[in-house]
Amino acid sequence: MVEVSVIIPVYNASDYLEESLDCILNQTLDDLEVICVDDGSKDNSLEILNEIASRDSRVKVFHQENRGGGAARNVAIPHATGNYIYFMDADDKLKDYALEKCLDISKQKNLDFLLFKAINYAEDTGEYFETDDYSMNEIAEAVGDKVFSYDDLGDLVFKMSVTPWCKFYNRNFVVNSGAKFAEGLIFHDNIFFYDSLFYAERISFLDEVLYIRRRHSASSTAAGDRRYINYITISDMIWNIFFKHNVFDTYKAELATKKFGVINYWYKNIQEEHKQAYFDEMKGDFERIAEDKKFYEYITDSLVDWQRNILDSGLEADIPEEYDLMMENYDLEIENRHLRELLDEPIYKIAVSKIRK
Template sequence: MPIISVIMPVYNAEKYLKEAIDSILNQTLDDLELICVDDGSTDSSLDILNEYALKDNRVNVFTQNHGGGGAARNLALTKCSGKYLYCMDADDILDSNALSELYEICEEKNLDFVIFQATCYYDEKNEYCSENYHMMNELADYVGGYVFDMHDLTEDLVFKISVTPWSKLYNLDFVLKTHSQFAENLIFHDNVFFWQVFFNADRIYFYRKSLYVHRIHSESSTGSKDERFVDIIDITNHVIMLFMENGYWDKFQNQLSNRKIGIPFFRYDLVQDDYKELFYEKLKKDLSIVHDETMYIEFVDNLSPQNKKIFKNILISKDFDDFERLNNS
């Protein structure tokens, strides 16, 4: 049985795939398996995967019809046999000592999972950047060198943890016992998985070291900023339901109410102009349901002035052009 199972969804990643795979296979901890799921690639990605599988018996390749990264990760989870789980993206790079260092920390502290830092690389600009969301310095300052769980954190700090699976090493038995899954047929699918494991974890540790380079480019699912950005509405609602189902709505209703407005609108601002009207229509439909529910007054009372204005503009707007005019004013 390998120490670590690394899972990697792959879709049309030929440009970066070899660098990503090499960063796993060249780890100083070599007792691992790399489980790659080709998600119906139309480029040479599957050929590259098969070449690696022929050269290195640690590489296992599976295929599926194009169903998105969430479905590919869920399939890979059923194939894992290691003690720990690591999730790798097919266009990123992992530091060669990462798995060794993270494994030692998990073993020493008997963790459900460890969180670490990541650096962003803007491919088209050839620039590296340490962004707050992936560095999580505020979390590091707060927890210090102590093992913690969600109940040890302030209500605001809970939402300042990066949900990305590639900045964590998980105990695989723990993940399987929680029945955590990635959302399927949606981008931003890692949000759902993160909250499921986070709610159930008793022993988390923050390792204050950047061990990962996250490549940002226009060809990725989130970098393309296309019509799939609308998925954030469903994802946000799914996360809110998870909080409710786990008994955390009352404690976090202020943050969750504002996230129901703020998170989709953040993506609305970023989406390509060609898809803004589609985004607006789905957002209006979604928020109109809140307007019709008995929780409306409580919901509005929780909103910040900015989010309250966005909410009002969406509800009173006659159409997309009217909303744009109200929003810009």
């Protein structure tokens, strides 16, 4: 048995694969295995993997027909023999001491998983930049270097990055939790993360950037293509996980914000040619919520105005253009409301009265 199993799903990553694998194989921690699952790549990724495996026995290569990164990770987990599991993406990089440091902290604190920071690398410009999603500064400030669980965070659980590559997992914990990645869908990491989060009793945060996430046009969530429709299914799966762990009522308001806000966000950002298909899925999802009147009332009593407007507009509109008009009208109403409130302030009333004189 090795100390760490690194799991890497691979799909058409030939431009970056050798660099990413080098940063794992050249870690200061040598006692590791690298489990690569080629997810039906159409380039020469599989050939690159086999060539690297031929010269480094720590690399194990599996191949499957294209089923998505979630399925690839699920396939790899049973093959992992390490005491700990780390999930890596095939086009990103990890600092060379990262695994050793994560291992030391995880052993010392007897953790279910360790959370750490990541930074973005813009391939087009060569610039590095931080984002709140991966810096998680609010989490760092709240927990320090203490051991904690979700119960200690309140609504900060939604400030934790769902990505698997900024976490270092105890393998027995992963196996015993039974957490799985959603298959055939992008945003599949949401499901694994929330399920494992609610099982975890011992989590810690390392306030240090260890992971470099490459941002480029080929990224699975950068294209705005038909796969964005997946989020509607994922949002239902997230709700189901919160129900499963009996915490839905605790986080109902935040879950409503996450579901309706993000669904509307992806609607606005999907390519025009897929907008009708997205709208149809969105409307169908909202209609399923409305069909159960008791559940509909339970959900809507926690919605603020803009969330309720997204739900009501999705239910009432028959075509995307009608939904767009309803959303625009709502924005105008909010703007007018703010102007009326502004004009009601004493200083503006005095100014208006002077103008009229």
